[in-house]
Amino acid sequence: MSITIATWNINSVRLRADLVARLLRDEAPDVLCLQECKSPVDKIPLETFAARGYGHMVARGQKGYNGVAILSRLPLEDAGHRDFVGKGDARHVAARLENGLTIHNYYVPAGGDVPDRDVNEKFGHKLDFLAEMRAWFTDTAPEKSVLVGDLNIAPREDDVWSHKQLLKVVSHTPIEVDTFETTREAGNWVDVTRADIPEGQLYSWWSYRARDWSAADKGRRLDHVWASADIAAAAHGSRILREVRGWDQPSDHAPVFASFDL
Structure with a gap:
């Protein structure tokens, strides 16, 4: 069975419901994970997506900011969430498909503008969030899992338009990249x-x-798809739909896709 999963920071699911519906119609992923939904769960326009065949949803929401949702045309069950850094933010949700695949959807804090936790609380929040992710992966090695989302870090030199010019810019600083990679390695996740x-x-x-x-x-590659080591070899068909960034009233992110033969 081949399953295609997409991830997209939508920057308001209610404002851009028509864009989501267009992506579902044109690209037809089996599962679409959204971040920065900016909506309570009961206000997410599920009926719009159900009309496209995506009547299954697991989500966590907040009014006006954060928010993560997993839309699916395949049946899925709620697999919980974690409250990283104890702020009560809707930044993680997990769902499980009938074949046992667990999908984790993350929205990692952006981190503000100054890459110094002593003067920028938001940057400290971001690093602490990643540290808690790393601790969780260390304690519980992921199996048959896919992790997607806006992780707000571009780790490689060719994941940004200018490595040299962005070394002191939040999302590509050495401490963020190092923390990102140790977090990924703690769960033996594959990019x-x-x-x-x-x-x-x-x-x-x-x-x-x-x-x-x-x-x-x-640009920067802030949106990611990771697979647990036991299913990484089943992944293929990765692509980023750059053209979606050019749609009318777009999100500033483009959707990222990958398929898995499971």
Whole structure:
């Protein structure tokens, strides 16, 4: 059985419900994980997605910010969530498909603008969030699992438009990259996107601040798909739908896809 999973920071699921429906119609992933939904769960427009065949949802929500949702055309059950750093934020949710695959959907804190936890509480929050992820993976090795989401870190030099110029910019600083990699390694997760596309510049986010985001092309790969080591070899078909960033009133993120033969 081949399952295609997509992840997309939608930057308001209610504002961009039509874009979600368009992606579901055009690309038809089996599962779509959304971050930054900015909506209580009961206000997520599930009926719009159900009309496209996606009537199953597991989600955690908040009014106006954060929020994660897993939409599926396959039956799935709620597999819980974790309250990282004890802030009560809706930044993680998990769901389990009938074949036993567990899907974790994360929205890691962005970290503010200054990469110094002594002067920027948001940066400290981000590092602590990742540290708790790492501790969890160390205690409970993931099996038959996929982890996706806006992890808000571009780890490789070719995951950003300029490694040198972004070394002191939040999302690509050495401490973030080191923390990101030790977190991934703690669970023996495999970066599916880069396993499929090992070379070349690769981005999933372009700032709203750019007058012409495509021409400037100052992107970063902030959105990720990881697989537990036992199923990593079953992954294939990774792609980032850059063109979605150019849709009308878009999110600043593009969807990332991967398929798994399970």
